[in-house]
Amino acid sequence: xxxxxxxxxxxxxxxxxxxxxxxxxxxxxxxxxxxxxxxxxxxxxxxxxxxxxxxxxxxxxxxxxxxxxxxxxxxxxxxxxxxxxxxxxxxxxxxxxxxxxxxxxxxxxxxxxxxxxxxxxxxxxxxxxxxxxxxxxxxxxxxxxxxxxxxxxxxxxxxxxxxxxxxxxxxxxxxxxxxxxxxxxxxxxxxxxxxxxxxxxxxxxxxxxxxxxxxxxxxxxxxxxxxxxxxxxxxxxxxxxxxxxxxxxxxxxxxxxxxxxxxxxxxxxxxxxxxxxxxxxxxxxxxxxxxxxxxxxxxxxxxxxxxxxxxxxxxxxxxxx
Amino acid sequence: xxxxxxxxxxxxxxxxxxxxxxxxxxxxxxxxxxxxxxxxxxxxxxxxxxxxxxxxxxxxxxxxxxxxxxxxxxxxxxxxxxxxxxxxxxxxxxxxxxxxxxxxxxxxxxxxxxxxxxxxxxxxxxxxxxxxxxxxxxxxxxxxxxxxxxxxxxxxxxxxxxxxxxxxxxxxxxxxxxxxxxxxxxxxxxxxxxxxxxxxxxxxxxxxxxxxxxxxxxxxxxxxxxxxxxxxxxxxxxxxxxxxxxxxxxxxxxxxxxxx
Numbered sequence: 001x002x003x004x005x006x007x008x009x010x011x012x013x014x015x016x017x018x019x020x021x022x023x024x025x026x027x028x029x030x031x032x033x034x035x036x037x038x039x040x041x042x043x044x045x046x047x048x049x050x051x052x053x054x055x056x057x058x059x060x061x062x063x064x065x066x067x068x069x070x071x072x073x074x075x076x077x078x079x080x081x082x083x084x085x086x087x088x089x090x091x092x093x094x095x096x097x098x099x100x101x102x103x104x105x106x107x108x109x110x111x112x113x114x115x116x117x118x119x120x121x122x123x124x125x126x127x128x129x130x131x132x133x134x135x136x137x138x139x140x141x142x143x144x145x146x147x148x149x150x151x152x153x154x155x156x157x158x159x160x161x162x163x164x165x166x167x168x169x170x171x172x173x174x175x176x177x178x179x180x181x182x183x184x185x186x187x188x189x190x191x192x193x194x195x196x197x198x199x200x201x202x203x204x205x206x207x208x209x210x211x212x213x214x215x216x217x218x219x220x221x222x223x224x225x226x227x228x229x230x231x232x233x234x235x236x237x238x239x240x241x242x243x244x245x246x247x248x249x250x251x252x253x254x255x256x257x258x259x260x261x262x263x264x265x266x267x268x269x270x271x272x273x274x275x276x277x278x279x280x281x282x283x284x285x286x287x288x289x290x291x292x293x294x295x296x297x298x299x300x301x302x303x304x305x306x307x308x309x310x311x312x313x314x315x316x317x318x319x320x321x
Numbered sequence: 322x323x324x325x326x327x328x329x330x331x332x333x334x335x336x337x338x339x340x341x342x343x344x345x346x347x348x349x350x351x352x353x354x355x356x357x358x359x360x361x362x363x364x365x366x367x368x369x370x371x372x373x374x375x376x377x378x379x380x381x382x383x384x385x386x387x388x389x390x391x392x393x394x395x396x397x398x399x400x401x402x403x404x405x406x407x408x409x410x411x412x413x414x415x416x417x418x419x420x421x422x423x424x425x426x427x428x429x430x431x432x433x434x435x436x437x438x439x440x441x442x443x444x445x446x447x448x449x450x451x452x453x454x455x456x457x458x459x460x461x462x463x464x465x466x467x468x469x470x471x472x473x474x475x476x477x478x479x480x481x482x483x484x485x486x487x488x489x490x491x492x493x494x495x496x497x498x499x500x501x502x503x504x505x506x507x508x509x510x511x512x513x514x515x516x517x518x519x520x521x522x523x524x525x526x527x528x529x530x531x532x533x534x535x536x537x538x539x540x541x542x543x544x545x546x547x548x549x550x551x552x553x554x555x556x557x558x559x560x561x562x563x564x565x566x567x568x569x570x571x572x573x574x575x576x577x578x579x580x581x
Contacts, residue, residue, distance in 0.1 A: 100532060179373065205476060
C-alpha cells in the first residue's frame with residue numbers, strides 16, 4: 001500500500017499511475033470535494049507544450065509530449081490546436097513568440113477567419129500550433145478520481161493525512177523551503193453567441209492572455225502571474241486586463257456573462273519546473289507551476305517509478321536483515 | 322559610483338520583472354555583475370507576500386531598490402514607498418508616478434510632490450523623470466540627490482529618444498548622478514547613454530525578454546562599461562571631411578613594376 005497526501009492534480013495523477021501498475025493506493029484529502037482546494041481548479045487545461053516553450057525551459061516539451069495520450073484515456077481531450085494572435089500594433093510580439101517556439105505555421109487573416117470565424121477580419125497575422133490540445137480541468141480531476149477508484153484506489157475525502165506518508169502532493173502546504181507561490185487570476189465567461197473551438201492566445205506586451213473553450217458556451221479566461229501568496233479574490237486591475245483582452249479578441253464578448261472569477265496559487269520552484277524530492281522517507285511531487293495538466297502525467301509516472309523502486313529496496317533490506 | 326553615500330561597483334541597474342523564472346533572473350543578475358536591482362511591490366505582497374520571490378532575490382546578495390511601479394498618483398506612490406520600506410527594510414525607493422497609462426510617461430507634478438514628502442520622511446529617492454531641466458531642479462530641491470531620466474517609454478526598447486535632451490541634462494547637472502531609466506533595447510543604446518556621460522543605466526525588459534537573458538545581461542554590462550570608458554577617454558569629435566588614418570611611409574614607386 002502506498003499512501004499519498006493530497007488528492008489534487010499531482011496526487012490523483014500519481015495514484016492513477018501507481019494503481020495502473022497494480023499497486024494499492026490510498027489518498028488523503030483535507031477538503032471534502034475533489035478539486036475544491038486544488039490549484040488545478042483555476043487552470044486553463046491547455047496541453048500546449050510548444051506555446052509554453054516561449055517562456056519555459058525545453059523540459060516542458062520533452063516532459064509534456066506524453067500528456068495528450070495519457071489524458072485521452074481518462075477524459076475528453078480536444079485536439080484542436082492553439083491559435084496565437086496579436087492586435088495589429090503588437091505585431092512584433094507574434095514575431096518574437098515565433099522565434100521562441102516551434103511546431104507552428106504562420107497564418108494570415110484569411111486562414112485565421114477560416115479556423116475561427118468569430119475572429120474573421122480582426123487579425124491579419126498569427127501562429128497556429130496544430131498539435132496542441134485542451135481539456136476541462138474540473139472534469140478531468142473528477143474523471144481522474146473516478147479512474148483511480150475504478151482501479152481499486154481509495155480516496156479519503158475530508159481526512160487529514162497521517163504524519164508519515166509515502167508520497168506528498170500537497171502543493172503549497174508542503175514543507176519545501178524553495179517552493180513559492182505564483183498567484184493567477186482568472187474568469188469564466190458564458191457567451192453562447194461567440195463560437196470559438198480552440199485555445200486562443202492574445203499576445204500583448206503587458207498582459208498576454210488565453211481563452212480556452214469549456215463547451216456549452218463557456219470560456220475560461222486567464223491568467224495573471226503575480227509573485228504573491230495572497231489567495232484572496234482577483235483584483236480589479238487583473239479583471240480589467242482579462243476582460244479587455246477578451247473584448248479585443250471579439251467585441252461580442254461584451255455581452256458575455258461573467259459566471260465566475262477566481263484566483264489560485266501555483267506552487268513553483270525557482271526554475272519553474274516540477275521536481276521530485278525525497279525527504280525523510282517521503283517522496284514529494286511539487287512545483288507544477290502553470291504546467292499542471294501538461295506535466296503531471298510525466299511527473300506522476302516518474303513518481304510511480306521511484307515509489308516502486310523505493311518499496312522494492314525496502315523489501316529487499318527487510319529480507320536480507 | 323556613489324549614490325546616497327553608498328558605493329556601487331556596477332553602473333548597470335537591473336529590473337527583476339518578466340523573467341521566465343527566478344532561476345533565470347538569478348543567472349542574469351550574476352552575469353550582469355550588477356549590485357543593484359529594482360523590485361516592484363504589488364499590493365498583494367502586503368496582504369500575503371511575495372516572500373518566496375524576495376528570498377530568491379536576497380540569495381544573490383545584491384542591494385534591492387524597491388519601486389513604486391504602477392502608481393498613478395503621488396498619494397499612491399507615497400503609500401507604496403512606505404509599504405516597501407517595511408517589506409524590504411530599506412529607505413531607498415525608486416519613485417515612479419505614472420501620468421499616462423499608454424506611454425507610462427511620468428507625471429512630473431505628482432513626482433515632485435511625492436519626492437518632497439518621501440525625502441522629508443527620510444527616504445532616499447531615485448525619481449523616474451523626463452529629461453526636463455526644470456523638473457530636475459525641482460526634484461533636487463525636493464531632496465533627491467540622483468535623477469533618473471527616461472531614455473524612451475518603459476518597455477519600448479526604442480533606445481534614446483532624445484539624446485540632445487540628455488546631453489543638456491548632463492551639462493546642466495554636472496555633479497548629480499544621472500541614471501538613464503527605461504527605453505534601453507539593445508547594448509548599443511546602453512553604450513550610447515554612457516557615452517553621453519550618464520553615470521549608470523537601469524533596464525529590465527531588454528534583458529528579461531531576450532531569448533537568453535543571462536547572455537543579454539552580460540552584453541549589457543559590457544556595453545555599459547564600454548560606454549563609460551569611452552566617455553572617460555574623451556572621444557574624438559565627428560567631422561565631415563575624411564582624414565587619412567594610414568601613416569605615410571615614403572611614396573610608392575609606380576615605375577618599379579615595369580623595371581623588373
